[in-house]
Amino acid sequence: MQLLRKILFPVSLVYALVVYLRNYFYDKGIFSSKSFETPTICIGNLSAGGTGKTPMVELLVALLKDNYKVAVLSRGYRRKSRGFVLADDSATVGTLGDEPFQIFSKFSDINLAVDADRRNGIEILEKRSKPDVIILDDAYQHRKVTCGFSILLTSFGNLYVDDWYLPTGNLRDSKKEARRAEVIVVTKCPSNLNVDARNAIMAKLKPEPRQKVLFSYLAYDDSLTAVDDSISLDDLKTKEVTLVTGIANPQPLIDYLKFKGLRFEHLKFKDHHDFSNSELDILREKKCILTTEKDFVRLKDKVSNLYFIPVKHQFFDDGELVLKVRLQEFMK
Numbered sequence: 491m492q493l494l495r496k497i498l499f500p501v502s503l504v505y506a507l508v509v510y511l512r513n514y515f516y517d518k519g520i521f522s523s524k525s526f527e528t529p530t531i532c533i534g535n536l537s538a539g540g541t542g543k544t545p546m547v548e549l550l551v552a553l554l555k556d557n558y559k560v561a562v563l564s565r566g567y568r569r570k571s572r573g574f575v576l577a578d579d580s581a582t583v584g585t586l587g588d589e590p591f592q593i594f595s596k597f598s599d600i601n602l603a604v605d606a607d608r609r610n611g612i613e614i615l616e617k618r619s620k621p622d623v624i625i626l627d628d629a630y631q632h633r634k635v636t637c638g639f640s641i642l643l644t645s646f647g648n649l650y651v652d653d654w655y656l657p658t659g660n661l662r663d664s665k666k667e668a669r670r671a672e673v674i675v676v677t678k679c680p681s682n683l684n685v686d687a688r689n690a691i692m693a694k695l696k697p698e699p700r701q702k703v704l705f706s707y708l709a710y711d712d713s714l715t716a717v718d719d720s721i722s723l724d725d726l727k728t729k730e731v732t733l734v735t736g737i738a739n740p741q742p743l744i745d746y747l748k749f750k751g752l753r754f755e756h757l758k759f760k761d762h763h764d765f766s767n768s769e770l771d772i773l774r775e776k777k778c779i780l781t782t783e784k785d786f787v788r789l790k791d792k793v794s795n796l797y798f799i800p801v802k803h804q805f806f807d808d809g810e811l812v813l814k815v816r817l818q819e820f821m822k
Contacts, residue, residue, distance in 0.1 A: 531639045537659075538661075546675070555599070562627060575605070590602055727752060737761055743782065
């Protein structure tokens with residue numbers, strides 16, 4: 491795969507040119523970008539792959555929902571529905587997509603909608619729900635909407651400043667577009683990342699004076715959840731465990747489980763994987779399956795002996811407080 495990526499370097503140059511021209515046309519007003527009356531918060535990244543967008547959306551919902559009427563708008567990647575869909579009691583992974591369904595399962599008291607056309611989705615939410623704030627999931631590159639507050643995520647193991655354009659690298663947007671963010675969060679850091687290392691990353695990112703750079707790591711919960719049960723991670727040490735992942739980068743989870751002394755076989759699938767009947771038959775033969783929350787919402791009605799490990803962003807120092815203050819200032 492790495493060899494193929496290098497061979498496709500000329501294609502990446504064409505992709506880079508297209509990205510440059512697109513952003514240039516938006517910057518010059520040749521392509522129109524629309525602002526909305528409702529405050530909008532965008533969460534996204536410049537590179538393809540997992541940077542922890544869904545846990546970040548969940549964190550923002552938790553920080554805002556007690557004081558504001560919150561709506562979340564997502565594309566609903568790989569859902570089986572079309573157009574605008576507002577989540578309700580009949581919502582499924584098929585109608586929303588796995589990540590939006592995961593969010594709605596936790597926060598059923600908010601308005602959650604999916605629509606590939608973000609403008610259309612915002613307009614309908616404003617008419618139907620009249621939210622105080624709309625969180626746009628994975629919308630950093632969707633410049634048809636001018637967001638009021640943008641949070642850019644970049645993974646510690648693949649900083650956007652070190653990346654290159656698709657398909658040779660993972661960049662799907664220009665590095666200079668980082669300037670549009672109010673907050674940059676370096677995610678998936680080692681939990682023991684010291685101040686000197688953080689300062690070195692800051693020097694590479696070269697944030698503008700108005701931008702705040704925060705650092706976070708993935709904090710896994712040792713209490714594992716099933717449909718109607720929960721056990722501790724230590725309880726799995728005496729069981730025959732199969733780890734099933736259908737996410738972009740399962741390595742942080744693998745590292746954590748090994749650190750905790752868990753022995754397991756790992757069945758790795760691509761991100762947002764749609765499990766076939768034959769694959770489900772294999773999983774049904776496993777004695778105990780541990781998976782991610784995103785995979786759990788797709789598998790829970792099809793496989794038994796299934797547990798997921800909750801995860802959230804844990805910030806270094808007072809990072810969460812800084813983010814909360816920035817959000818409060820924006821919402822004034």
